[in-house]
Amino acid sequence: MSLDNKLVVVKTSKSKYLAVIDVEKEFITNEGKFSFSVITNIPSKVQSSTGVEFKIYHPTYKEFVLLMKRGPQIIYPKDIGQIILEADIHKYSNVLEIGTGSGALTLYLLNIIGTGGSLISLDVSKKNQRRAKKTIDRYMSTNDFKNNYNLDFITSSLVDFNYKEYAEVIDTVVTDVPEPWEFFVNNTITKDLKWVSYLPSISQITKFNEVLIDNKFENIEVKEVILRDWVVDKKIVRPSNKLVSHTGFIISGRYIKY
Ligand SMILES: C[S@@+](CC[C@H](N)C(=O)[O-])C[C@H]1O[C@@H](n2cnc3c(N)ncnc32)[C@H](O)[C@@H]1O
Secondary structure: OOOOEEEEEOOOOOOOOEEEOOOOEEEEEEEEEEEHOOOOOOOOEEEEOOEEEEEOOOOOOOOOOOOOOOOOOOOHHHHHHHHHHHHOOOOOOEEEOOOOOOOHHHHHHHHHOOOOOOEEEEEOHHHHHHHHHHHHHHHHHHHHOOOOOEEEEEEEOOHHOOOHHHHOOOEEEEEEEOOOOHHHHHOOOOOOOOEEEEOOOOOHHHHHHHHHHHOOEEEEEEEEOOOOEEEEOOOOEEEEEEEEOOOOOEEEEOOOOO
16 A cells, blocks of 8 residues: 555654655655655654654644644644533534634544534635645545545635524534624524634633623533643653643533523
């Protein structure tokens, strides 16, 4: 089987890189270089020109999104986990994502939903959606999930989005845009809907909380995920020196049609 075009992590004791195998080319770093053509298997180990050992293997989702080239700021994996839980997303969910961005959340939603449900992803920027689509295709093709998902893009500003056209299908909305309240300028919810918004600033949360209440959402919760890595290395067992102190807040609620 040809390994050309496969997505891999290239790891040394010091660094981790994301690479796409091109058998005609070399992989060059300041820890030495090697020709992609010497990779005969994934996973495997190769030696660089300076004798450094490089480990080659397929990336996990987390490695992929943290190492990939991106446009807009992505939602970090720690927050994605909580968003999925708060939005109650499962393999039969039909989700509207507002703010495709770099596609990091889109990709994880697709991993969960697969072909059981569907995902519609809205963004005002065609450019961002094109980049996100490439990212998704790259990840999916390497993981043999190709075409095993239902994804449609809508290119529109949120304020112009006509929810009515999709209301029958959508059961969950997840947003990563600065002003999710724009949704409610021209739309009213009339059927059961779960809603989760990711917002960096508490002033946005305060405002959106009011909007959710005005629109008859209930079970509203606001939370923040603070994740602390630990170093566990024989004699050293302690929290890591590095801590991402703030990424964003998560606000969730439910519209229930009694
Ligand atoms: C921070 S990015 C989303 C990142 C994405 N969640 C990820 O994990 O890769 C926000 C995106 O929302 C889009 N956006 C911002 N305001 C919008 C609006 N009012 N209507 C539609 N899209 C909007 C931007 O174009 C941008 O691509």
